[in-house]
Amino acid sequence: MFKKRGKILLSLLLVALALSSFNGCSDSAAKDDKFEVSIFRIDSLPQPDPDNKIYKMLKDEFGVTFKFEFLAGDLKQKLGVMTASGDYPDLISYDPLLKEAGALIPLEDLIKDNCPNLYAHYKPFWNQVKEPDDGHMYCMPDYGRFYGGVSDLTYEGNGFWIQKAVLAEFGYPKPTTLDEYFDLIEKYKAKYPTIDGQPTIGFEILNYQWRNFVLRNPPQFLAGFPNDGDVTVDPITYKAEIFANKDIAKRYYKKLNEVNAKGLINKDTFVNNYDQYMANMASGRVLGVPDQHWQFGKAEETLKLKERFERTYVPLGLTYDKSIKDHYRDRSLLNLHRGYGITVDCKDPLRILKLFDALLDEKWQKIFDWGIEGEDYMVNEKGRFYKTPEQLKTMGDVPWQSKNKALALYESMPKREGFYSDGNSVRDLNQPEVYFSQLSAYDKEFFGKYGISSPIEFLNAPPENLPCYPAWTIDLGEGSDAQIANQQMQDLGVKYLPRIILAAPADFEKIWQEYVDAFDKINVKAYEDKINKEIQFRVKNW
Amino acid sequence: MAGFSSNQKLIKSRNIITLDVLKKQKQLIFMSAPLLVYIIIFAYAPMWGWIMSFQDYKPAKSFFDQQWVGFKHFEFLFTDPVFFNVLRNTICMSIINLVFSFVSAIGLALLLNEIKNIFFKRTVQIISYLPHFLSWIIVTGIVANVLSTQGIINEVLMKMGLLTEPVTWLSEEKYFWGIVGVSHVWKEVGWNTIIYLAAMSAIDPCLYEAANIDGANRYQKMWHITLPGIKSTFIILLIMNIGWLMNAGFEIQYLLGNGLVIDYSQTIDIFVLKYGIGMGRFSFATAAGVFKSVVSITLLLLANAVAKRVGEERII
Known part of the structure; x- marks a missing residue:
């Protein structure tokens, strides 16, 4: 009995599947064409919440879903196993070992010919992103591409x-x-x-x-x-x-x-x-x-x-x-050798690049950085972004982030830094409205004694970098x-x-x-x- | 166990495998098959990889495209001055761990065996083997805190007037091996006693009763009955552990070691991680692995031969 019913169900399913694929063919809009991107990242991050709102938006808009794998254990061992077996995800955090193993595809022509936003994004550094030994670009650097100057109020560096x-x-x-x-x-x-x-x-x-x-x-x-x-x-x-x-x-x-x-x-x-x-x-x-x-x-x-x-x-x-x-302090630098590369196993590299190209749009960058207007941040009558005290509290809250931020994807993705074209700062903590509202009274008084507004001003403003700087990359x-x-x-x-x-x-x-x-x-x-x-x-x- | 009535014929026929024998043992053969397959897949097949140590292995190239370099990686290994230092550390720490763990485990097992109050015995056993389930990252964290200048060891010694100012134990080369040995004992002693307690429970109670009648005291019973009773277990474990002599461990030295004691804390495994796998030099790491295996097998065979010579139990 049960078996028979199973068979009927199966054939029904097959028919439905066939019908739906016909349907797919007739409707040529790319949006219905779902695709999944598998990603391996060398950091150990928590898996994003299944109900994460940003990933949901990406799915609705581009039909894309992501499957993350994060590093557990030793990196070189993991990469060694990967290269020995030749099984790669679509996107992977760049590592010299992968390049040497021939696991990554050259990106420079794909980007130049098909992705105007990405090309413009990396164009000022076009010779830096290409490897000196073979002249190919394997990695899309994640940080260090500034628009409209550096907006630092916070300082994470040496001193x-x-x-x-x-x-x-x-x-x-x-x-x-x-x-x-x-x-x-x-x-x-x-x-x-x-x-x-x-x-x-x-x-x-x-x-x-x-x-x-x-x-x-x-x-x-x-x-x-x-x-x-x-x-x-x-x-x-x-x-x-x-x-x-x-x-x-x-x-x-x-x-x-x-x-x-x-x-x-x-x-x-x-x-x-x-x-x-x-x-x-x-x-x-x-x-x-x-x-x-x-x-x-x-x-x-x-x-x-x-x-x-x-x-x-x-x-x-x-x-x-x-x-x-x-x-x-140093001038902003492109974060060479850090970011995604696309592997030889990726079936449609161009599609991923086009996705990143589209996401470089300011509308999406704001969603990644600040979130949803009215929900995660506010805009005042002058068009400036700010956060209410409740919204400030969520900054750095990990469980909240896993539901409301797409960090696992975004941290390694090509992204804007500095300012948007409307003058707001890309990073919330570098936005004066946010920075000063979270500053304590003690700090305000302390900085006041020095006539400055943030700790970064204790250090000299950086002179121009040498053309070869920094040697550690x-x-x-x-x-x-x-x-x-x-x-x-x-x-x-x-x-x-x-x-x-x-x-x-x-x-x-x-x-x-x-x-x-x-x-x-x-x-x-x-x-x-x-x-x-x-x-x-x-x-x-x- | 071999039985007392062993006649010549039986012993001789042991060495000749006939169809009849195979038939008789078919259940045993059947049962050992999966293990054999397991060993072939996970122990013998990977030995193919040893070939890598004679190549400049690059991942993702086919076997025939690899470059052959002969003994280059072994040469690097044996000419590096650090190598003999790490070899010494590995072997010394292994021996210290071996001695400490055997003495402590047998000692604790003997004591536990004498306890008649079951509740107390179980409590001691559980408490002593709980640390076994902690990972080294936690244990080394505890050890580092206990031994810091504000840690309990310094506090106690200073209160007792044995020290006038705190000692930074982990910065002194001369203490490092001892710290590793004691940490091992703390973590594993309870676990290691289990097998000895099992061996002790298998000793025939008649022997103790006979000794009682002969007027033996507790210590005499321990010495003449309990210890000889677990001797075969002890020898087998010893032979097996000698095979592991080249593996002094990795985590504890990696996590507790620091620049000040690096000449005494670095083991082969740490050296290989840094200069082999960490740099994508898989061939070099394999060469070190081959060296370790060869030494281990030699030691194992030697220990086995010695056991045979002195008429003790043996593995092979």
């Missing part, structure tokens, strides 16, 4: 961060050198040996796994160079050079050695893992860190929730002496001598720099010399040659 309470205590000075900075910290720590009953920590340096750049990067800034990673680039000859074993680094670590002898550096700092670091930062007893803000931003959020605004931080653009101009090549040398240099830094800092001041020279000697055994030349070759390429072609 010597200091607690607002320290500056407030000594009459709102603005230290510009390393010596002044540590003087303030020393004085404050002597005056307040404990904060909330716990010992005050003068200075904390994170040195945990891949986050070890906190320990290794600062010397270049102190010498007035921008963030080029492991090298400094001469602004006139464009010659790149390792700095980790040079005098500009020695000077910084010598200073750290001195302040460590005075007890300003946390004893645990080099054995702390990231969680312990964040716990210290969130406790509000760390006076200074040489970090990038996005690393400890979450800890600062905790302090803000507890309304301990005086324990939050501002960045300082320290240099070795007053004659050096600080160069911590250079792809060293998988498994190349340059990459091995780079890993060895990192290992050496992680091993020796803590010893150098913690050594008794009398032993400093000896251990520094050991470090430099060990450096000489590494094939540094392979690394410098590769960097210089790419820099020359960039200078010529970008």
Whole structure:
């Protein structure tokens, strides 16, 4: 009985299917033609809510649905399995390994011939997005394409961060050198040996796994160079050079050695893992860190929730002496090698590109950035966007985001930054109406003392970038001598720099010399040659 | 177990496989078939991949397009000064873990075996094996907190007056192996006792009764009955564990290690992750894997041979 009924049902279904496909043929509008895009992203994000309103709009408008897979476990292992099996999703976060394995298709002609918006979007950087070795574009960079100038009110980058309470205590000075900075910290720590009953920590340096750049990067800034990673680039000859074993680094670590002898550096700092670091930062007893803000931003959020605004931080653009101009901030950069690539398994690459092309329209960009007008944000009579107190609360609320934002797709997609053509800022926090309404009274007063409105103004406005900037985006090549040398240099830094800092001041020279000697055994030349070759390429072609 | 009445004929016929024997054992053969298939698919077939270690393997190229490089990757492995350092760390930490875990597990099993109050015994057992179910990321988090300058270890030692100022335990090279060993014991001791307790429960109670009549005390019973009773289990586990000597673990050293102790914390697996897979050098990673396997098999065979020589249980 049951079987028979099943058969009837099946044949009915088949008929219905056939009919509907006839129907599909007769109606040639592309909108009814559903398509699914599979995406693999190298970040570990939560799956979007099935009722997410933005994805629903995309489905209604373009007939597109998305199937996400996020990274769980080790990236290289995952990519290794993928390339060995040759099974790829349609869209994938770019990785040099994928390019090398021939998993990605060249995009430059498809974009140039069919996608006017995308082409206009990348046109100013057309030579940058193409790979130096074969001249093809494999990746659509996600961030760094600014329209109408940079709109930053917030700052997530490098600096010597200091607690607002320290500056407030000594009459709102603005230290510009390393010596002044540590003087303030020393004085404050002597005056307040404990904060909330716990010992005050003068200075904390994170040195945990891949986050070890906190320990290794600062010397270049102190010498007035921008963030080029492991090298400094001469602004006139464009010659790149390792700095980790040079005098500009020695000077910084010598200073750290001195302040460590005075007890300003946390004893645990080099054995702390990231969680312990964040716990210290969130406790509000760390006076200074040489970090990038996005690393400890979450800890600062905790302090803000507890309304301990005086324990939050501002960045300082320290240099070795007053004659050096600080160069911590940089001009907007296209985020090379980060973003989607299209794989060889994708059946209709052009359709995806056309979708991205259509989504670059301001109407859609506003939906991705701000949401739905009247629901997620308001527009006043002058056409300015703002948020009501209830809407402000949803910012950063993860469960809310999974229902109302399309972050899983959008974060990696080609997108506008800066301003819309109507003058509103793309990012809500960079919109003055939003930024100032979420600023606390303490912060307003604090910034008022300096005559500024946001922490970013503590740093110099960035000069023009060198044409080859930044060197850290250079792809060293998988498994190349340059990459091995780079890993060895990192290992050496992680091993020796803590010893150098913690050594008794009398032993400093000896251990520094050991470090430099060990450096000489590494094939540094392979690394410098590769960097210089790419820099020359960039200078010529970008 | 082999029975006391073993006659010569039976022993001899053991080595000759006849159709009759196969027929008699058909259920056993049938039952072992899936395992055999499993081993062929997941243990023998992947050994084909060892060929990669003689190539400069690039993903997505066919086998015939790969470039052959001979022993280049093995050369890199054996000439890198760091390699002998990580080899030493791996083996030393393995041995420390082996000794610690055997001593602690057998010790705890002996103690638990003496407890007559079932409720108390079960409670101790459950508490001691619960940490087994925690992942290393959690355990290392706990260890790092306990050992920090404001952690409980420093607090207690300072209150007792044994220390005048806190020690940063994780920054001292000389403590690292010990910390790893003790963390292993804390995490696994309860779990490891289970098998010994099982072996102890299989000991014939008559032996204890006879010993009682002969006037043996508790310690004598432990020494002369319980320990010999679990000896075969112990030897087999030891041989198997010697085969794992090249695997000192990865997570705990990776998560607890830091620059200050890197000369003592880095194991082969970490080295391979950094300089092999992490850079897409799959051939180099395979070469290290081949080396590890060869050493492991040699150690296993050696241990087995020694066990045979001294007349103990053995695996092969």
